[in-house]
Each structure stands twice: as C-alpha cells, then as structure tokens.
Amino acid sequence: MSFNTxxxxxxxxxxxxxxxxxxxCFTVNYRPxxxxxxxxxxxxxxxxxxxWIEEAEQKVRELKKENLILKLKLKNNV
Incomplete structure (x- = not known):
C-alpha cells in the first residue's frame, strides 16, 4: 500500500x-x-x-526494434 500527497x-x-x-519507506521531491x-x-x-519502470522501458525499446525489423522485412518483400 502506498500514499502520495x-x-x-x-x-x-x-x-x-x-x-x-x-x-x-518514503521520498520527498520538490516540484519546481x-x-x-x-x-x-x-x-x-x-x-x-x-x-519496474526501467524494465517496462526496456521492453518498449525491444518492441520498437522488433517492429522496425518487421517493417523492413515487409518493405523488402513487396
């Protein structure tokens, strides 16, 4: 459980x-x-x-790379 205010x-x-x-655990951040x-x-x-955020960002990078590879393959096959 967490609390944010x-x-x-x-x-x-x-x-x-x-x-x-x-x-x-707690953290305090100044928001300018x-x-x-x-x-x-x-x-x-x-x-x-x-x-968890870093892992999700890494997964997004991997998926974007896979997507680019698939687009290139499709372009070359057309």
Whole structure:
C-alpha cells in the first residue's frame, strides 16, 4: 500500500512526518513547476518501482526494434 500527497512548504512535510507513524519507506521531491513538495510513503522500497519502470522501458525499446525489423522485412518483400 502506498500514499502520495503534496505540501506547499517543506515545514508542512516535516510536521506531517513527525506526527505520523514511522513509515518503512518514503521520498520527498520538490516540484519546481508546481512550487510544492510531493511526499510518497509506502511499505515497499521506492527503488522497486523505478526498477519496474526501467524494465517496462526496456521492453518498449525491444518492441520498437522488433517492429522496425518487421517493417523492413515487409518493405523488402513487396
């Protein structure tokens, strides 16, 4: 289970964390466009999600390469 929310100031983030149970894993990111702080809390390490994203991106690259190869084969057979 995970939780994601935003705060306008870093002080609000610290106050929230100090008043909550000790989370197993959390990350705080400043978002300059929105001018706020994003807090993610979860019971699974954040890097696990990054790893899943990397694996999905790799699969997309492989599929694009396969698609290009198939297009070239079809073009040469026509």
């Amino acid at each position: 935003t705060f306008k100031t870093y002080r609000e983030v610290i106050e929230y964390l100090s008043n909550s149970d000790y989370p197993q 466009k929105e001018k706020d702080y994003e807090l993610w809390i979860g019971n699974q390490s954040y890097y696990v999600y990054e790893q």
